[in-house]
Amino acid sequence: MQRRDLITLATAAALAASLATPAQAQGKDKVVLMLNWYTYSEHAPFYLGKEKGYFDAEGIDLDIQEGRGSAVTVQAVAAGSATFGYVDVPTMIKAAAKGAPVKAVGVALQTSAMSVMGFSDKNIKTPKDIVGKTVAITPGDSMVQIWPLFLKKTGLQETQFKTVAGDAQTKLNAVINGQADLLLGYVMDQNIKLQDAAHKPVTTIRFADHGVNLISSGIVANKDTLAAKADMVKRFMRAATKSLEEAEKNPEAAVAATLKAQPKSGQPDTMLTGVKLTTELYHTADTKSLRPFRVSMKNVNESLDLLVQYGGMDPATRGKAEDWVTLDYLP
Amino acid sequence: MNARRLITSPALRPFWLVVVLIVLWDVFIRVFKVPPYLIPNPLSVAKQLVAEWPMLWRETLPTLYATLGGFALSALVGVPIAMWIAYSRLVESFVYPLLVFSQSIPKVAIAPLFVVWFGFGLVPKVIAAFLLGFFPVVVATVQGFKSVEGDVIDLARSMGANPFKIFLKFRLPHALPAIFSGLKVSVTLAVVGAVVGEFVGSNSGLGYVLQKANGTFDLPLMFAALVILSMIGVLLFLVLELIERWLMPWHASQRHDLAATA
Numbered sequence: 001m002q003r004r005d006l007i008t009l010a011t012a013a014a015l016a017a018s019l020a021t022p023a024q025a026q027g028k029d030k031v032v033l034m035l036n037w038y039t040y041s042e043h044a045p046f047y048l049g050k051e052k053g054y055f056d057a058e059g060i061d062l063d064i065q066e067g068r069g070s071a072v073t074v075q076a077v078a079a080g081s082a083t084f085g086y087v088d089v090p091t092m093i094k095a096a097a098k099g100a101p102v103k104a105v106g107v108a109l110q111t112s113a114m115s116v117m118g119f120s121d122k123n124i125k126t127p128k129d130i131v132g133k134t135v136a137i138t139p140g141d142s143m144v145q146i147w148p149l150f151l152k153k154t155g156l157q158e159t160q161f162k163t164v165a166g167d168a169q170t171k172l173n174a175v176i177n178g179q180a181d182l183l184l185g186y187v188m189d190q191n192i193k194l195q196d197a198a199h200k201p202v203t204t205i206r207f208a209d210h211g212v213n214l215i216s217s218g219i220v221a222n223k224d225t226l227a228a229k230a231d232m233v234k235r236f237m238r239a240a241t242k243s244l245e246e247a248e249k250n251p252e253a254a255v256a257a258t259l260k261a262q263p264k265s266g267q268p269d270t271m272l273t274g275v276k277l278t279t280e281l282y283h284t285a286d287t288k289s290l291r292p293f294r295v296s297m298k299n300v301n302e303s304l305d306l307l308v309q310y311g312g313m314d315p316a317t318r319g320k321a322e323d324w325v326t327l328d329y330l331p
Numbered sequence: 332m333n334a335r336r337l338i339t340s341p342a343l344r345p346f347w348l349v350v351v352l353i354v355l356w357d358v359f360i361r362v363f364k365v366p367p368y369l370i371p372n373p374l375s376v377a378k379q380l381v382a383e384w385p386m387l388w389r390e391t392l393p394t395l396y397a398t399l400g401g402f403a404l405s406a407l408v409g410v411p412i413a414m415w416i417a418y419s420r421l422v423e424s425f426v427y428p429l430l431v432f433s434q435s436i437p438k439v440a441i442a443p444l445f446v447v448w449f450g451f452g453l454v455p456k457v458i459a460a461f462l463l464g465f466f467p468v469v470v471a472t473v474q475g476f477k478s479v480e481g482d483v484i485d486l487a488r489s490m491g492a493n494p495f496k497i498f499l500k501f502r503l504p505h506a507l508p509a510i511f512s513g514l515k516v517s518v519t520l521a522v523v524g525a526v527v528g529e530f531v532g533s534n535s536g537l538g539y540v541l542q543k544a545n546g547t548f549d550l551p552l553m554f555a556a557l558v559i560l561s562m563i564g565v566l567l568f569l570v571l572e573l574i575e576r577w578l579m580p581w582h583a584s585q586r587h588d589l590a591a592t593a
Contacts, residue, residue, distance in 0.1 A: 071546050079369060096546045100368045139539050164451045165539065166532030169443045174532075175448050312461020312547060 028061040029232050034082035036217065037168075039265035041188045041274025042245035043086065044112070044254035048069040049243025051257040058235035064261070070142055071095070077222055078102050084236065088142040089218040090307055093324045097317040101223040106237055106293030107300070108244060109216035109281040114143045116150070117191055117204040118175060118182040125203055127210060134162040136171040136180035143184040146207065146214060149310040153211040172197070186216075187281075188274035196267050215295060215303045216281065218325075224241070237293065238331045244282060244292035251275040266280045293330055297321045371551040379551040380558065386540075391559055393536040397453055397525035398518075398563065401460020405468050405517050408461070410510065413472030427473075434466045439527055446532035456528030456536070463524035464517035471513025475506030508582055511575040518571060519564045526560065 035043050046064055049055060055062040062137035067073040070087035077085040078100040085092075089104045096102050116135065118124050124133060127150075137144045151158065164180055166173075172190060175200050183190060187204050194202050205213070218242060226233055247254040255271045266274070286296040300321035307313040337343070353373045359365070360372050367375070380387065418422045438459055445455035479502050485495050529538025537556045542554035 069546075069547065075368065078366075095368060098368050098548050100548070101366075137543070139534075140543040142546075145547070163534065164532070165534045166446060166451070167443070167530055169544075170446050170532040173443055173447045174451075179447070179450065265472055 027057050027115065028056070029229075029235075030061045030063070031055075031083045031232070031236060032063045032065055033084045033086060033219075034065045034073045034076055034079075035067045036069070036073055036085070036087045037189070038066045039262040041192060041255075041258075041266060041271045042186065042217065042278045044251070044258040044271070044275045044278070045085070045247035047241040047258040047261045048250075049239055049246050051260070052243075052245075052246065054239040054242045055056075055236070058239045060232070060236055062239075062240060071140075074100060074102060074220065077220055080222060080224075083221065083225060085220045086217060087220055089220070089325070090146075090303060090311060091143070092218075092220045093304070093307060094311065094313055095300050096324055097319075099312055101285070102214045102220050103223055103226060104218045104220045105226070105233060105329045106219035106240070106327070107215045107295035107325065108293060109218070109278070110205070110284045110287060110299055111216070111281040112146075112208045112212055112214045112215045113186040113188065113281055114146060114150075114184070114212070114214070115187045115191075115204040115209040116182050116184050116207075117187075117194070117202050119152040119194065119198065120201040120203045122181050122203075124182060124205070127156060127205060129175075130156060130182065130205075131160045132315075133181040134164060134179070136164050136166060136174040136183040137183075138167060138171060139165050141184075143186075145311050146212060147184060149306060150207050150210060150212050153312075154277050166300050188277040191277075192266060192270045192274045195270055213299070213302050213308070214306055215299055219293070226326075226329070233329045234331070237329045241293055241331055244279075247275060248279045248282065248292075251279065291331065294327055295325065297325070327328050362407070368548055368550060370590075371554050375551040376554040376558065379549075380555040383555065387537075387555065387559060390535055390537055390540050390556075391563070393453070393456075393533075394522075394525050394529065394538065394560070395563060397456035397460055397528060397536070398521045398567070400453065400457035401462075401524055402464055402514075402521040404457065404461040405464035405521065406514060409465050409468030409513075409517075410472050413469045414476055416469070417473050417476035423473075425524050430466065430469060430501060438462050438524065439531075442527055445528070446495075451532050451534070455532060456525050459528035459531075460521040460524035463527070464521035467516040467520065468510075468513045471509045471516070473505065475509025476502060478507045478509070486548040504579070507575075507579050511571065515568055515571050515575075518567045522560060522564045522567070 021144070033046060035046075037045075043064070046062075050062050050064065063260060065082065067076075067085070067087075070085075070091040073085040073087045074092045075081065075097045076082045077087075078095065084105075085102075086108075089107055092100075092102055092104060115129065118133075122133075124130060139148065148158075150156075164174060171183040171185070172193055175183050185191065187206060191202050191204055194200075219237070221233060234308060251272055254275050255268055258265060258271065259268060265271070282292045283290070284299055286298065286310065287294055304313075304318055304324075308315045308318050338347075357373050360370060412426070416427055442455065442459050445458050449455045449458065483501055483505070484497060487501050492500070526538040526541070529536040530542060533539050537560055540556045541553055544550070544556065545569070
């Protein structure tokens with residue numbers, strides 16, 4: 001009798017133990033972060049955070065998906081096919097103004113990453129040097145919509161230079177093959193790709209250096225997600241903030257993690273340059289002492305003004321900065 | 332009575348189908364509460380079509396030229412090559428598999444190379460349209476020439492016809508139906524090719540309008556451009572149908588229509 005009781009007790013205990021462990025492993029939220037483009041240096045912090053287990057520690061099973069442009073990623077988040085998007089926040093604002101139910105929960109690049117760049121041997125160092133040259137653009141992308149503002153701030157006219165239009169690959173090809181002297185791109189993206197392809201140095205003229213104060217990339221989410229899964233969003237942003245901070249301190253590790261996950265996304269030395277160029281943009285003077293993502297609403301308001309004046313945003317839909325960006329989910 | 336015959340006439344039937352489709356589109360959006368940034372409703376598309384008509388018409392022309400140029404190349408290059416393949420077993424065994432192989436290469440991937448080689452003008456778009464429209468013409472034409480009955484040719488030869496006369500009076504008319512079916516497929520693909528070429532590198536054209544509209548979330552404009560592109564395909568298809576009818580009044584497919592309108 002006693003032995004039988006012991007055996008029953010042992011079996012029950014074993015069963016209970018076996019049931020408990022799988023339940024703990026199943027506790028994580030499956031989250032999809034869709035990037036604004038194919039992987040390049042700007043995305044390194046997320047790969048670093050994933051590898052270091054920051055997202056796992058917050059109970060998040062993160063899947064990083066590459067995107068095909070901020071506009072498409074914003075639409076994916078609006079439609080619910082991606083939980084979060086890492087996109088150009090002004091692009092998201094324009095979509096939200098047209099009714100897309102999306103909101104930014106943090107702005108990573110608080111200084112604009114937009115620039116016009118070309119090979120250094122063309123000696124185009126200041127905006128005045130753009131006169132008489134050929135600039136490659138992509139119709140409809142975020143940079144070409146702010147380009148008129150840059151031209152105004154630097155006193156250039158559209159008639160003073162030639163423009164050729166093409167998709168992202170064509171822009172790169174055009175500059176590499178000499179069909180264009182310059183292209184519009186992000187300081188840590190095409191810059192690196194041009195250097196990797198032609199092994200020649202590239203000079204970038206940053207929009208931010210010429211009075212174009214526009215916020216750039218950030219994390220956006222569907223408003224339904226914010227309402228229904230507020231805790232998950234907070235955990236995600238905690239892990240994401242840690243990831244960006246770690247990338248600032250340890251860019252080499254960020255590069256290694258990215259190349260491990262996406263071996264074809266770049267070369268180690270130039271990607272390191274790209275990551276350093278990226279982390280430079282994480283703060284403005286106002287937010288020097290704050291953690292990443294915590295943008296100043298003054299900055300957002302300035303960006304809204306620029307969007308209305310030059311970005312084609314309907315003034316009636318401008319609203320307040322708080323309508324588009326919320327800091328409530330940040331640690 | 333006259334009005335009733337007008338409404339049910341065969342010529343107007345596609346028009347009624349379009350009206351029905353537009354109504355269904357509107358109902359679908361209302362029933363499923365589809366938001367405007369995913370699918371615009373027909374009225375806003377129509378409004379954009381009217382409001383932006385001057386710009387849309389201006390941008391339609393480059394796409395139209397690229398389509399026609401690519402299609403003309405498909406026909407002028409495709410038909411002779413297909414005839415060559417049909418006549419020679421040797422050529423067929425070497426060239427045909429290569430053609431099929433090249434067809435599977437996605438044109439979107441190699442289109443940037445054309446811009447590198449040929450610049451940003453009309454040429455890369457014409458080539459993209461040509462590459463997409465070329466294959467249907469070749470396949471259909473080969474089929475057409477190969478399906479000429481041996482007996483007919485023997486009869487012609489027995490009556491003393493020279494090879495040129497045989498070609499003109501027997502082989503070509505026999506192959507025309509197949510050639511035209513290939514051309515009709517090809518022209519609709521040529522439109523796609525022209526737009527792909529514009530996506531990759533262009534300052535003008537409906538592909539350019541599509542890119543700009545998509546980037547600024549102006550979905551009504553995007554759909555308006557898509558409507559125009561479809562109309563170009565439909566109109567070119569109709570033109571080919573008319574040419575076909577004119578060239579082949581004897582064909583079985585034309586006889587059927589004549590009986591119905593009699």
